[in-house]
Amino acid sequence: MPVLEMTPDAALAAMVSPGGRQNPYPFYEAIRGHGNVVEVRPGLMAAVGYDECVKALREPRMRVQDAAAFDRTFPGWRDHSSLRHFTNSMLYTNPPAHIPMRRMVTEAFTVPRIAALRSTVERMTDELLERFAGLGAAGAPVDFMTEFAFRLPVAVISHMLGVPESDQVWFREIAADIMIALEGISDAKELEPANAATDQLAEYFAPLIAERRRTPGDDVIGTLVRVHEEDSDRFNAHELIGNLLLLLSAGFDTTTHLLGHGLLQALRRPVLADRLRLEPELAAGYVEETLRVEPPVQATTRWATQDIDLLGHRIPAGTKLLVILAAGNRDPRRYERPELFDPDRRDIRPLSFAGGVHICVGAPLARLEAQIALPRVLTRFPRLALGGTPTYRPRWLARGNDWLPVTTG
Template identity: 35%
Template structure:
């Protein structure tokens, strides 16, 4: 089936930075049109909740892009398949994915996450103390960004004083998840991202050497110990894993916290209600994950011939899942464009499904709930002081700034 030109144009429209502040009308147009199949591009775009859910749970769905027809074609043409080296386990399939996830999962166990809560609450209070006297604050720079960065640095063992070094590299690599090649055949900024990725991996290798000499109570030291015990863990796998967690471990949580603050300030009754009742925080978090998700889309590769709904997907074709569209599917959620944390059932795919369900979901939920409860309680009369500015990222869509007046 050939996709009509207007439908294909909508995909390109999503990439336009002008859409970043509110991409949801475009998502809705794509959703209303049904699946977009572009066999000449080996690409299939799904936007309904049912289709995205089925792809995520399907046993033939793969995350390793080297299994795609497009990647194999590029390799045959002489391109390097993995310019950064071994990918993080998020982009691998079993058995490698299973082995690496099991080793890393210990750092995100419920017991570890629960033990972090008092320290996270203290960090939040400290950040809010710093802005209380100013009368206004920049919600990203003063709160939503520094907290998740400090937490993931602590878990991994990355010195927080090195944060300025890796923050810009992380931002560039986040843009690498955007589907420019899939939608347009182009990859703007590829060389800059390559250099950032190589630098970050070099930084992590140097940090590993420091941890070999002086082990600490952190994930990097733990993974080194596993490597040295001969448990089939290579240095490249450690570097790739830490690289993944450093980027995914803070970019998404920054966006979750910031998106929730914005949604509540645009729906003042929700801000006031949370300020009066901290037990409402989990509902706020889940509705934000549905209404304005930190991860807007994900990709999968058909590991075998598949059928999703009425769409047939040949082995090797790429499937793009527009999660942000799926979570506003009126067939699943009533009043999908309304921000309503009191819904009886909040259904979303923000953390994925199946074997790739987000390892850090409990930590992200806890960080967000603690932060949102504290900021609303501390500043119950806060209000927007201007419109937010957005980063260029499509997949990890998030704000660059959000000015808030405290009274």
């Protein structure tokens, strides 16, 4: 594929434009044409190399954007409830405060807890597929995103949180609006939907938290409430709400789009679809390759607290580093023919769930859901096919289909 000749600044502007969001990958390669770590403009650099992204994610002197960073870059951010709540979560908190907060949240996502969910995920998948079969029985296209890819992750995370099933569909629109706050937007008007959605969800969680205080349970809300009650100095009420908002919105959003990307790859490659039906052991590698080629989260950011040598590249103190995970996943130094979708690759290690102390706590759950669901979808519908042209939602950071029409045959 020919590399576009553009400056890094022009490539960045193009990839976040409405057209670029539909296919940002050529613009990542345009940046790579200038190096694996490049200056976009004074104060902003971008990492597109695999090793450089790994190093940046693990470097303790590279920090996430926390409240202090927002104070420098976005005066008045505290007027936006979506940003206030997210800065109270582990997503926008740095060590040492990040460590006890993350430890408390991961108590609800232990390996045994995730493993114990397998039968629940299988049951939920089969129930949703039975419903899907009814929707597609007349031969009309059915939107896979709305009717399956969204419903399974929200059902699973709601089960873990202890949220009533009747409230699950309401979460999709709410979570989609909340995710706007993670796009790095500084325009107050663009944040209005995120603020409204955050306020609604925070209000929704209040009685659930009160109920768990009265009647403790072993679901995620119950676990976090118990931890908060035992040591409120280490895990205060604002952090409790902030992390619940993060787990619900970001938690199922990424899995939704992993399922969409995974199915679309199979529908475009019938040989692989047949292999997933016949070779269940392929699912693990297939999901990893999907995460590599089409990560639901395209990038993250880090801030240099001092001058840093990043594998030979100088990152000046105070610099914002855009760590483009999706570009690192396609580094030709790490993967031969990186543009090729090949689930038989050896040693597939996508950067899609970030890394270091901020690696996504929900990654094992997302992998479990996709490894179970994708083969089951294709097996249940052996003649499953595209029923139209898929479209992508108008977001860059959290990339995914907003419409994926299929026919069940």
